[in-house]
Amino acid sequence: MCGIVGGVAERSITNILIEGLKRLEYRGYDSAGLALVSQDAILRERRVGKVANLEQAVNESLVTGSLGIAHTRWATHGKPTENNAHPHVSGHVAVVHNGIIENYQELKDDLEALGYVFTSQTDTEVVAHLVHDALKSTSSLLEAVQSVVPQLKGAYALGIIHTDYPDELITVREGSPLVIGVGIGENFISSDQLALLPITNRFIYLEEGDIARLTRDKIEVFVNGQLVNRPVKELDATVSNASKGEFKHYMLKEIYEQPEALQQTISQALDGNALRADFLKQAEADFANIQQVQILACGTSYHAGMIAKYWFEQLIDVPCQVEIASEFRYRTPVIVNNTLYLCISQSGETADTLAALRDTQKRAVSKNINIVTMAICNVATSSMIRETNHSLLTLAGPEIGVASTKAFTTQLAALMLLILKIGQIKQTISEHQIQSIAAELWHLPKVILDTLQNNAAILRLSELFVEKQHCLFLGRGTHFPIALEGALKLKEISYIHAEGYAAGELKHGPLALVDNDMPVVILAPQDDMLDKLKSNMEEVQARGGELFVFADEHSGIHNKDRQHVVSVPSISATLAPIVYSVPVQLLSYHVAVLRGTDVDQPRNLAKSVTVE
Ligand code: G6P
DSSP, X not given: OOEEEEXXXXXXXXXXXXXXXXXXXXXXXXEEEEEEEETTEEEEEEEESOHHHHHHHHHHHTOOOSEEEEEEEOOSSSOSOTTTXXXXXXXXXXXXXXXXETTHHHHHHHHHHTTOOOXXXXXXXXXXXXXXXXXXXXXXXXXXXXHHGGGOOEEEEXXXXXXXXXXXXXXXXXXXXXXXXXXXXXXXXXXXXXXXXXXXXXXXXXXXXXXXXXXXXXXXXXXXXXXXXXXXXXXXXXXXGGSOTTSSSXXXXXHHTHHHHHHHHHHTTEEXXXXXXXXXXXXXXXXXXXXXXXXXXXXXXXXXXXXXXHXXXXXXXXXXXXXXXXXXXXXXXXXXXXXXXXXXXXXXXXXXXXXXXHHHHHHHHHTTOXXXXXXXXXXXXXXXXXXXXXXXXXXXXXXXXXXXXXXXXXXXXXHHHHHHHHHHHHTOSOHHHHHHHHHHHHHHHHHHHHHHTTHHHHHHHHTTXXXXXXXXXXXXXXXXXXXXXXXXXXXXXXXXXXXXXXXXXXXXXXGGGOSTTOEXXXXXXXXXXXXXXXXXXXXXXXXXXXXXXXXXXXXXOOOBTTEEEEEEOOOOTTTHHHHHHHHHHHXXXXXXXXXXXXXXXXXXXXXXXXXX
């Protein structure tokens, strides 16, 4: 998705802007640009493709300045062309924008009637012209922006500069993330604090509706024209967290970070084999009252929710529904009293999940229905964490690869911890069972570490996928969502068409696809369904299908003709889906590398989907 970086300083900020954009590359984009105020002019460079193309252009043209805005664009309105790339300029105004201005066509018609000529097909350009026009009747850039914002409908974050205000950067947050990075004698903005971590660890998190004016040594935040106080928060995230280190790709690094990420996530909740007394203490009264759970999520986070549904019902007898947020938000679902609405999101900014949450909250208030909201999220400062009653952090550290790995497995660990807590409060799980799952959770990082030892074996298997066009993933129970997740991973980074199926559904359709050329990946943990799964494997083999089986070391499944087995360390059936996530991640990773795709930034995809 689009990314914003901007700053006002004494020194030249050209390199800071470029470096910031590079740190946002992981979010997915198709063009990049920047604008700097230099003497009386706006200097602008824009390029289609990678930030490296923009960097080269900037190096050649030697544009420099101490006030500027920069942007990576993920096309929504208009193709990824240089003309459509941001910043957009109107006279002496330059604007970068994340999000969508929904009423842009109406505004554009009005502006054209006033004589404004549009040079792009974007929704953003209206903002530049509106500010330009507003300056005719206002006395400062801030006032002009304040008069424009009420005219805009949609979700947006903006960065705005003007040559007549060479020490001033105006920014707006309305439905799209925006942080201010506080420096010494210099200040910055970004849509993601990650972009600014090399220059500051002090941030102001703007609220929806905030408009801020940054100068070199002052930050003023306004709500409805009134100055408000927003606290400066210090972050302890280190810069090294966001670099690839010795790994070829972020995705591989993040796969290998899972033992530690899980350790961190688990440690916050457990004291020995018991739940810590302070773990989610403030939510206890709410948990005691809830009768059911509704999970809302997108993408990989949705798959984590699907697994949690099995756990909620099997382990603590609490009914649980899980739904893709983009469906839920548009189907007027019944809001039920005493329901826990649980959002799962790595970023905490996914537009559909946020909208589903907000709509639910609004409808519950209007109908006077008592609900509890909660977020499981990897970003402590995200909108979702701020807007829910309770939250539980996954402590995975920044996840840069578009394909989610460590965020997914830590979401599963966090969900398990939450389920134990709710079960304890509702007394639907015994202390003995809590202790035994807790003991296994402590052991989990070691099991994941052992599973990672299969990397070389999985690399060898992946060579057999390189030429394939299609692939099936099969699993049962909690491994059905892992099959879906395996298929999602493979398609998003290797571009091989893949489908995940509940193995019991095989004969209701997908079996028709099985032939010599259809690799079938099987997830075979040691659980009650193993014998049934073995029958499904026979059905595939009888049709000439080639099997790639990730199987428990004691499953009795061995290599044979057209059956390749990678043995997975033993783990209880309950926690097995966390472990079986790892081989499917590694398989997709190696297939993608062998096919030469852009593993960390697959085509057309974005890390944080902040527009619907
Ligand atoms: C995008 C990402 C996925 C992610 C999904 C939901 O599609 O590429 O990796 O699972 O968004 O994101 P969230 O931040 O809400 O977990």
